[in-house]
Amino acid sequence: THQWRGIIEEYRDRLPVTDTTPVVTLREGGTPLVPAQVLSERTGCEVHLKVEGANPTGSFKDRGMTMAITRAKEEGAQAVICASTGNTSASAAAYAVRAGMVCAVLVPQGKIALGKMGQALVYGSKILQVDGNFDDCLNLARSLSENYPVALVNSVNPYRIEGQKTASFEIVDALDDAPDIHVLPVGNAGNITAYWKGYKEYAADGMSSRTPRMWGFQASGSAPIVRGEVVKDPSTIATAIRIGNPASWTQALAARDESGGFIDEVTDREILRAYRLLASQEGVFVEPASAASVAGLLKAAEQGKVDPGQKIVCTVTGNGLKDPDWAVAGAPQPVTVPVDAAAAAERLGLA
Ligand code: F0G
Numbered sequence: 001t002h003q004w005r006g007i008i009e010e011y012r013d014r015l016p017v018t019d020t021t022p023v024v025t026l027r028e029g030g031t032p033l034v035p036a037q038v039l040s041e042r043t044g045c046e047v048h049l050k051v052e053g054a055n056p057t058g059s060f061k062d063r064g065m066t067m068a069i070t071r072a073k074e075e076g077a078q079a080v081i082c083a084s085t086g087n088t089s090a091s092a093a094a095y096a097v098r099a100g101m102v103c104a105v106l107v108p109q110g111k112i113a114l115g116k117m118g119q120a121l122v123y124g125s126k127i128l129q130v131d132g133n134f135d136d137c138l139n140l141a142r143s144l145s146e147n148y149p150v151a152l153v154n155s156v157n158p159y160r161i162e163g164q165k166t167a168s169f170e171i172v173d174a175l176d177d178a179p180d181i182h183v184l185p186v187g188n189a190g191n192i193t194a195y196w197k198g199y200k201e202y203a204a205d206g207m208s209s210r211t212p213r214m215w216g217f218q219a220s221g222s223a224p225i226v227r228g229e230v231v232k233d234p235s236t237i238a239t240a241i242r243i244g245n246p247a248s249w250t251q252a253l254a255a256r257d258e259s260g261g262f263i264d265e266v267t268d269r270e271i272l273r274a275y276r277l278l279a280s281q282e283g284v285f286v287e288p289a290s291a292a293s294v295a296g297l298l299k300a301a302e303q304g305k306v307d308p309g310q311k312i313v314c315t316v317t318g319n320g321l322k323d324p325d326w327a328v329a330g331a332p333q334p335v336t337v338p339v340d341a342a343a344a345a346e347r348l349g350l351a
Contacts, residue, residue: 004030007063007166008070014169014201015067015162024070024099028055028062029166033174033313038281039294043301044308048179049284049294050171053319057119060164060191060317061091067163068153069095077151078102081144083137084154085187085240086116087318092153093123104150106130106137111239113287113323133234134188135245155190156247164191168198169207171313178208180310185292185317186216186225186263187241189248195315196255212313214261216252217296219289223265225252237268237326240289240318266295274298275326278316285320285327293317 006025008015017023031054039047052060069092072080079102082092089105089112096103105120109129120127130137138154145152155161172178178199184192192214199211218226219236224244231244246252256263266274271288274295279285293314300306320327337343345351 003027006066007163008066011166011169015166016159017070021070021074023066024073024095025066026056026062026094026098028066029170031055031167031170033171034282034284036282036284036314038277039297039314043297043306043312045306045310045312047297047312047314048175049278049282050167050313050315051284052167052315052317053286053290057087057091057094058115058319058322059087059091060167060315061087062095063166064155064160064163064190064194065091065095065153068157068159069099069101071159072151072153073099073101075151079104079150080153081141081150082106082153083134083141084112085134085242086112086120086322087240088154089125089127090116090119090123093120093125096125097123102126104128104144106141108133108137108242111242113239113325115322115324134243135234138188138247154247155188155193160190161194161197164194165198165201167315168195169202172199172202172208175311175313178203178210179212179313181215181261181306181312182212183215183217183293183297183312183314185238185241185289185315186218186252187222187243187246187289189216189225189246189252191315191317192216192255193248193251196251196259211259214255214259215296215300216256216261216263217266217292218263219271219292220265220267225249225263226265236271238271238287238289238292239323240287241292264296264299266292266299270295270299272326279320279327284316286316287318287320287323288326290316290318
């Protein structure tokens with residue numbers, strides 16, 4: 001008779017809410033931590049996948065959005081706005097519906113996955129395609145929120161980070177301690193910031209005996225943190241992390257350095273290889289950006305940076321159904337058969 005109540009109710013004492021806060025939730029969080037058998041064999045470690053595609057709108061953004069929209073509602077906002085490569089907008093749009101608010105969305109024209117566009121539309125947000133990239137969209141959203149009555153719900157909103165830090169709590173609760181290493185894709189760098197905050201808070205309160213090393217991976221064509229400079233025209237097939245000037249850049253460097261971790265890059269080819277491995281070997285279908293964490297782990301293992309026997313968690317951030325083009329592209333077309341068991345059996349190699 002009990003179901004998961006959403007991250008605010010489950011972690012109420014660790015989040016900025018009071019008894020009178022009007023909680024806006026779709027019962028996000030409580031996502032599966034799945035043992036990854038093939039990745040464990042390949043690395044000689046105990047690897048787990050934190051499957052954030054299992055959230056209500058199919059990505060980790062819901063953890064941050066329940067918190068950001070809840071606080072916007074409490075403060076009397078009637079409209080919210082975000083810039084997005086697709087997942088933030090899908091999440092903001094859904095939680096705005098729950099809150100009875102208007103949601104405005106700015107996305108880079110032609111550069112978001114179809115499933116995410118469909119979500120923003122069906123949830124009824126006001127969507128503008130901007131003739132620019134994500135970084136342009138974020139600048140525009142910031143300026144609109146400063147000059148018009150609309151609350152910004154990108155991860156520069158501190159409540160987003162508060163909500164997203166709960167993923168670390170769930171991992172420690174499930175493993176009975178923090179892992180040795182935590183691996184994440186990095187785009188605007190809000191999530192690595194949030195996880196690090198969550199791990200630090202839990203350790204400080206004695207809920208874990210340690211904090212993990214934080215390993216972040218950007219796509220090679222969109223790797224400003226790795227390069228140490230803004231990327232003017234970012235590119236990658238992983239459109240979710242096609243970002244040239246991350247808003248939480250400084251915080252990502254702090255997470256890296258305080259934890260003794262690193263931030264590196266993976267190529268689109270490495271991302272797609274990990275994307276296919278996750279689906280075909282682990283049974284976990286993620287969107288391309290999410291596979292950057294696993295691609296990074298495999299790269300690090302090949303470079304001899306992964307000592308055997310460690311506990312490793314890779315966050316896979318978004319559901320594969322968001323961007324199915326990459327599942328279909330390059331795969332053989334299914335054969336058509338008549339309604340005939342013998343013919344079907346033959347094509348299936350059963351006969
Ligand atoms: N993975 C997915 C699926 C994402 O959608 C994002 C970010 C990231 C990873 C990177 O997380 O930005 O916190 O470093 N998506 C944002 C959006 C930018 O608009 O949906 P980050």
